[in-house]
Amino acid sequence: MKIVLVIDQFDDANNGTTISARRFAKALKDHGNEVRVIAIGKPADYKYAVRQMKFTPVVEHLVTSQGMRLAIPNKHVFEKAAAWADVVHFMMPSPLAVTGLRHVEKLGIPHTAAFHCQPENITYTFHLGRSKRANDLLYSGFRDTFYNRFTHIHCPSNMIANQLRQHGYTAQLHVISNGISPQYFYGKQSKEGWMQGYFNVLMVGRYAGEKRQDVLIEACARSRHAKEIQVILAGKGPLEKKYRKLAEKLQNPIVMQFYEPERLIEILHMADLYVHTSDAEIEAMSCMEAFACGLVPIIAESSRSATPQFALDGRSLFPAGDSAALAAQIDWWIEHPEERKTMELRYAEHAKQYALEESIKKTEEMFHMAIAEQKGTARETAHS
Numbered sequence: 001m002k003i004v005l006v007i008d009q010f011d012d013a014n015n016g017t018t019i020s021a022r023r024f025a026k027a028l029k030d031h032g033n034e035v036r037v038i039a040i041g042k043p044a045d046y047k048y049a050v051r052q053m054k055f056t057p058v059v060e061h062l063v064t065s066q067g068m069r070l071a072i073p074n075k076h077v078f079e080k081a082a083a084w085a086d087v088v089h090f091m092m093p094s095p096l097a098v099t100g101l102r103h104v105e106k107l108g109i110p111h112t113a114a115f116h117c118q119p120e121n122i123t124y125t126f127h128l129g130r131s132k133r134a135n136d137l138l139y140s141g142f143r144d145t146f147y148n149r150f151t152h153i154h155c156p157s158n159m160i161a162n163q164l165r166q167h168g169y170t171a172q173l174h175v176i177s178n179g180i181s182p183q184y185f186y187g188k189q190s191k192e193g194w195m196q197g198y199f200n201v202l203m204v205g206r207y208a209g210e211k212r213q214d215v216l217i218e219a220c221a222r223s224r225h226a227k228e229i230q231v232i233l234a235g236k237g238p239l240e241k242k243y244r245k246l247a248e249k250l251q252n253p254i255v256m257q258f259y260e261p262e263r264l265i266e267i268l269h270m271a272d273l274y275v276h277t278s279d280a281e282i283e284a285m286s287c288m289e290a291f292a293c294g295l296v297p298i299i300a301e302s303s304r305s306a307t308p309q310f311a312l313d314g315r316s317l318f319p320a321g322d323s324a325a326l327a328a329q330i331d332w333w334i335e336h337p338e339e340r341k342t343m344e345l346r347y348a349e350h351a352k353q354y355a356l357e358e359s360i361k362k363t364e365e366m367f368h369m370a371i372a373e374q375k376g377t378a379r380e381t382a383h384s
Contacts (some may be wrong), residue, residue, distance in 0.1 A: 010039035073099030093146040110374040120280030124209030156283035157306035179359030186348035198230035204286035207237030218323035268293035292351035
């Protein structure tokens with residue numbers, strides 16, 4: 001198949017959607033497909049380039065601090081891409097995608113969408129993450145301007161598929177994990193000097209409101225083993241200064257840094273425990289990759305997060321936002337190292353069912369369905 005992915009930002013892998021898109025594109029190519037993208041940046045063999053939107057300094061900072069850049073829609077780019085493609089897959093409901101969808105519809109090109117942008121990813125930025133009204137308005141806006149114009153939507157988890165059904169989305173929903181890349185596998189290695197002598201507690205994710213890294217910092221500060229713990233927050237984002245200030249209460253200096261995938265895998269193989277505190281999460285690839293590498297996770301149990309589905313038992317869960325409960329779970333795993341080793345192997349085995357290879361097969365099936373439907377529609381139009 002000839003597949004075009006529409007995603008504003010593709011080259012800089014500094015947010016979850018882009019990282020998933022890059023991995024997705026490579027895996028589709030490995031399956032024998034041809035893949036091109038519509039995104040900002042310099043033109044390339046694989047890319048139909050569009051220009052980046054410019055905003056006022058305040059808005060620009062707000063967008064880029066989330067690891068995002070938005071593109072200016074270009075009719076001619078979409079016409080060129082559509083003339084080449086068998087199917088066009090839209091990764092998020094940005095202005096680029098909303099405008100591009102109109103052109104693809106007019107040209108009769110098969111098209112599908114993915115639901116990667118949870119309303120809470122936006123509302124938490126404006127301190128409205130817990131507002132049902134604000135989140136419902138965004139679900140409705142996404143639905144009416146974009147998603148209800150598709151017949152097939154990729155949902156990374158049952159949780160988000162259920163949310164879409166509850167909010168009146170009419171497309172066929174394909175629950176397909178974003179998939180764990182084969183480079184994330186069980187493997188322990190000796191700790192580097194900066195990690196030695198500590199019990200290293202790791203979390204991976206943007207420093208953003210819905211991720212709730214503050215709960216992890218508070219929990220480690222109140223742990224019975226606070227003197228032993230080194231907290232590692234792998235990521236970057238708008239709340240970095242706030243978290244560095246909060247972390248002053250920790251017994252040991254916090255480590256806050258963005259790591260490229262190859263370096264992050266090394267850290268995953270050296271850390272002792274993984275914690276995922278997010279209040280809202282469509283799937284949480286970072287958590288999946290962590291337990292694939294052999295880290296026992298402790299996961300916030302929130303109704304707006306799909307991540308609790310990965311917990312093998314209650315020792316890997318805590319009530320979202322409850323730092324005291326999280327501290328108790330961290331202490332339990334520190335005090336039971338043999339049980340932790342046993343569960344590390346179980347979690348690594350558990351990860352195999354979410355292999356990227358299987359996700360790509362299911363996504364290809366969705367594309368074939370969309371193509372077959374479009375051909376059927378074209379035949380009906382021709383005979384009418």
